[in-house]
Amino acid sequence: MSEKTAPADVPLRSPDQVMRLARLGSMHQTRLSFLRALLRRMRSENWRVSSNSFDLDERGVGTAIYTVGVGERWYSLVAFGHELPAEKRTDRVIAEEWDATFVLYDGLPDDDAVDRLKANVPLQEAGRYRESELVLARANRSVRLFDHVVSALCAGSQPDPALVESTGYLMRTTAVYGNGKFGLADRDLICGRPEFADPFRAEMLTVYLIRLFTVDLVEHLARRRGGATAVTLEPTIRRRFGIGNSTGLGMAPFLVRHPSLLDRWVLARETALARARSRSRAEPRHGRLLRDLLNSSRRIVGDWVSEDPNQSQRIARLITDLYKLERFVAGTLFDETRPFDRLYRFAEAELSLEGQEYCVTLLIEVNGDIVDELADTMAVDEAETFRIDGTMKCGELLQLVHDCYGWALAFDFGDRTARARFWYTSEEKLEPRLGERFHEPGMECEQPLAVARDIVAIAAALARAAPDETSASFLLAQPQYRHVARRIQIAARHRYSEIRDNLIDATMRPIDILRCKLAFFGAARFDPRSDRWVRITLFQGSPFPDELDADWDRWPFAP
């Protein structure tokens, strides 16, 4: 039996270990992350990306269209450049104007379609969209770097590499919407297409094309302003521009609301780790590769800057962890059996959570040949897990609570700090928010995200019910437990479906949830701006469409 098909001997890590916020909030991108899987597909299927029109003035105001050919289908990024006064530049969702706005169009838009988009896309949430529009997004300039780059190119020189590295992007997206928002196409409409079957592929493609737009834009502005003296970006510097992203609480509830999907994501990652750890022997190339990756990781992590004191400490500790890993790898590790398992166990014993999860990223990276296919297992049809099996007896349901939610039953919700917060949706911007239960109004509008508390409540109710009563009749009489009964039955079949922490605790850090989701997207350089707001970089170092055939596969570790 080949290694690829052999069952993993090392078991999956337990959900009690993996699904804690502290660990989820220490995750890093991997080969399975969505943007990396997207680029692999783009390369293997020879997607054809081209700039169709670029009609922007010297201020960057106008329209650009990029097209992507995927087999017989076409997609277009329609980009609108705007002039934005500094006082209106905010990354928060409450903004009403942006430096640029974008839509991913299903096909090739004709003039009428572009006119319609021009009337709506700049309005973002206030516009209306059709099923021909797949993704809506907007971005703001990193003003300092943007202006520096344009000035430098204008004067015939390259931008300062240190400045480029310290920011890492020319624009950062402040929202990327898909799946039917504001009339956009529903995911159901495109999930049957192989290129968009896996999660967030259309969104990732949009961001990748926005990145292309940002570097084309600075070159264009330099040309318009500098004329003959203007130069274009050197390819090595050009690749150092990723796309920034600012993300707040709006993203956090997603992972809680989609338990079976979260399970698929984590299961793929954990399966990849288990396969790597189960590899009986390493070949010399594995050792070389791992040492190379560790070498570049030291530089990458060294460039990772955060003003957040907590994150700064974690980064410093991660650098120490990387030295420890290097020393361990330099020994006789690769002469022994199951070297990757030994490496992982070393990490677990000796490193911080950041370091342990970075080690997971490295192990997955080195074992691409046996894990890449898992990127195609990360979608789920949630309709299949929606129906409650009401023939299940209350006694069985209670047993499932004890089997799957022991972690939740351990919390004491009599303690006010354990229920200090509540999730709600703000009337102002229709976005998720976290309130202080005992100090703010609105508790009656609490969203059903207090999973642990609701589990404790249903457990008490089930303990009072007759064990042979059907859950159908239990829920008929007590519908307040219905949403959580559904979760229990999902959790019984999806071990990684729940974040195993109290999401309304006074000390809960929402950015841990954000980071987990963003790591699955493929984000890097997490920079918390508060405990509920984080900046990240996407696609930094990745090849541009015309470079996808080069030696590109390990671009997150590229020098």
Add this chain to the structure above:
Amino acid sequence: MRVSFNEIEMTVLKAARGAGMEWGLAEEAAQCARWLALFDLPWQRAIVAVLQARDWYGEIVRDKKAIRPVSPNDRLCPIKAGAFLSDLGGDGPGLIERVRCPMLLLPFAARLAGLLRLSWKEARIWLDSGRPAVGGDLADLELSYVDQVTIEDAACLDQPVLMRISDPSVDLNLWRKLKMLEARTYVPASLRSRIGGAGPTAGDND
């Protein structure tokens, strides 16, 4: 107005919650609306009527053959009754009595296996592995109340199954009613929530 299925689902979820439904039932209402919209069945008027009637607080009694409201003056909420049917799988009763907007039972019955026929008054609806076929008197499909709905196994389809649509649209008046219910789930900003905020502590001009 053209909307997406996701907008229908999310709007009905929040409207149902805003009307006072428990979250788990509101989720059922949302899936119910989405399913009906998928087959271009007229879901809006029925959903609004059910959310305004708020029958889900009423108690339901079940015997071997039927479910019905305990009180003779009550009407069954089709979301609550439908969720019960769905929960029971194939073990559910064949009669549903005194139910409001019976069309809303269809998405729940559609989750049951096999070929089924639901009928009330002169309306006949078949469900073939979750896909509906409509026959009989179409005017009766949208009745706001019936004394009795029969669910039985069917031998064959008398009508072709409906095709799924991809561009649902809504009646704006009814949509606004849902949006008004939805608005009840939102919390207005308070001074403290603005201070605590969701945003960054530093500025964004960098």
